[in-house]
Amino acid sequence: MIAHAQLQFDELLGLVARMEQQDFTAPVPVLSNASISQHLRHILEFYICLMDAEGYTVDYDARKRDKSLETDRDATLTKLRQLRTWIAQQDRDVALTLIADHSYDGSSCERMTTSLFRELAYAFDHAIHHMALLRIGIAQQYPLLLLDPNFGVAPSTIRDRLKCAR
Structure with a gap:
């Protein structure tokens, strides 16, 4: 999984490196006027939470939201x-405690046992979801910015497509 997460970061690095600053930060209407950079920030924050986990505790809701x-x-x-x-x-892999509140009113904070590798897998899948959104936004707003055909596509979907192509 580590190698695949690194490849995901290579894809993101390649995307950001090819974008102009003004395009990177411009609102994209099809993304509810969120920018490419806002989605990137959101992707990175989940990994940052893991990297910065103090006391082996992760709380995605308390992420820093570095503007x-x-x-x-x-x-x-x-x-x-x-x-x-x-x-x-x-x-x-190391044991972690995940703090999460899935209620709308903030009334249901829970602690769950998890692990670093499990949370890295979550961050990886979460990133794919946002990369799929980025793919839509880029196709709409920046059609000349070509992406790899598998950018934002889950590995299981890629495998299934390959199986169906045989």
Whole structure:
């Protein structure tokens, strides 16, 4: 999984590196006027929560929401590289506690046992979902910015497509 997460970061690095600052931060109507950079920030925050987990506790709701990742393409590239390096160094699973509140009114905070690798898998899948949204936004707003055909496509879908093509 670590190698696949690194490949995902390579895809994201390639995308951000090819975008102009103004395109990176511009609202995209088909994404409810969210920008490419806002989706990237959101993707990265889940990995940042894991990297910065203090006391082996992860709380995605308490993520920092670093606005520089929305407004500064270079800051996003730097954070992508930092996270890719951190992911490459993860060679053993460790127990974590996940804090989550799935209620609408904030009344149901729960603690759950999980692990680093399980949460990395979650962050990976979460990123694919947002990459699929990015794919739609880019196709609509920046049609000349070509993406790999598998950008934003789940590995299981890619495998199924390959199986069906045989």
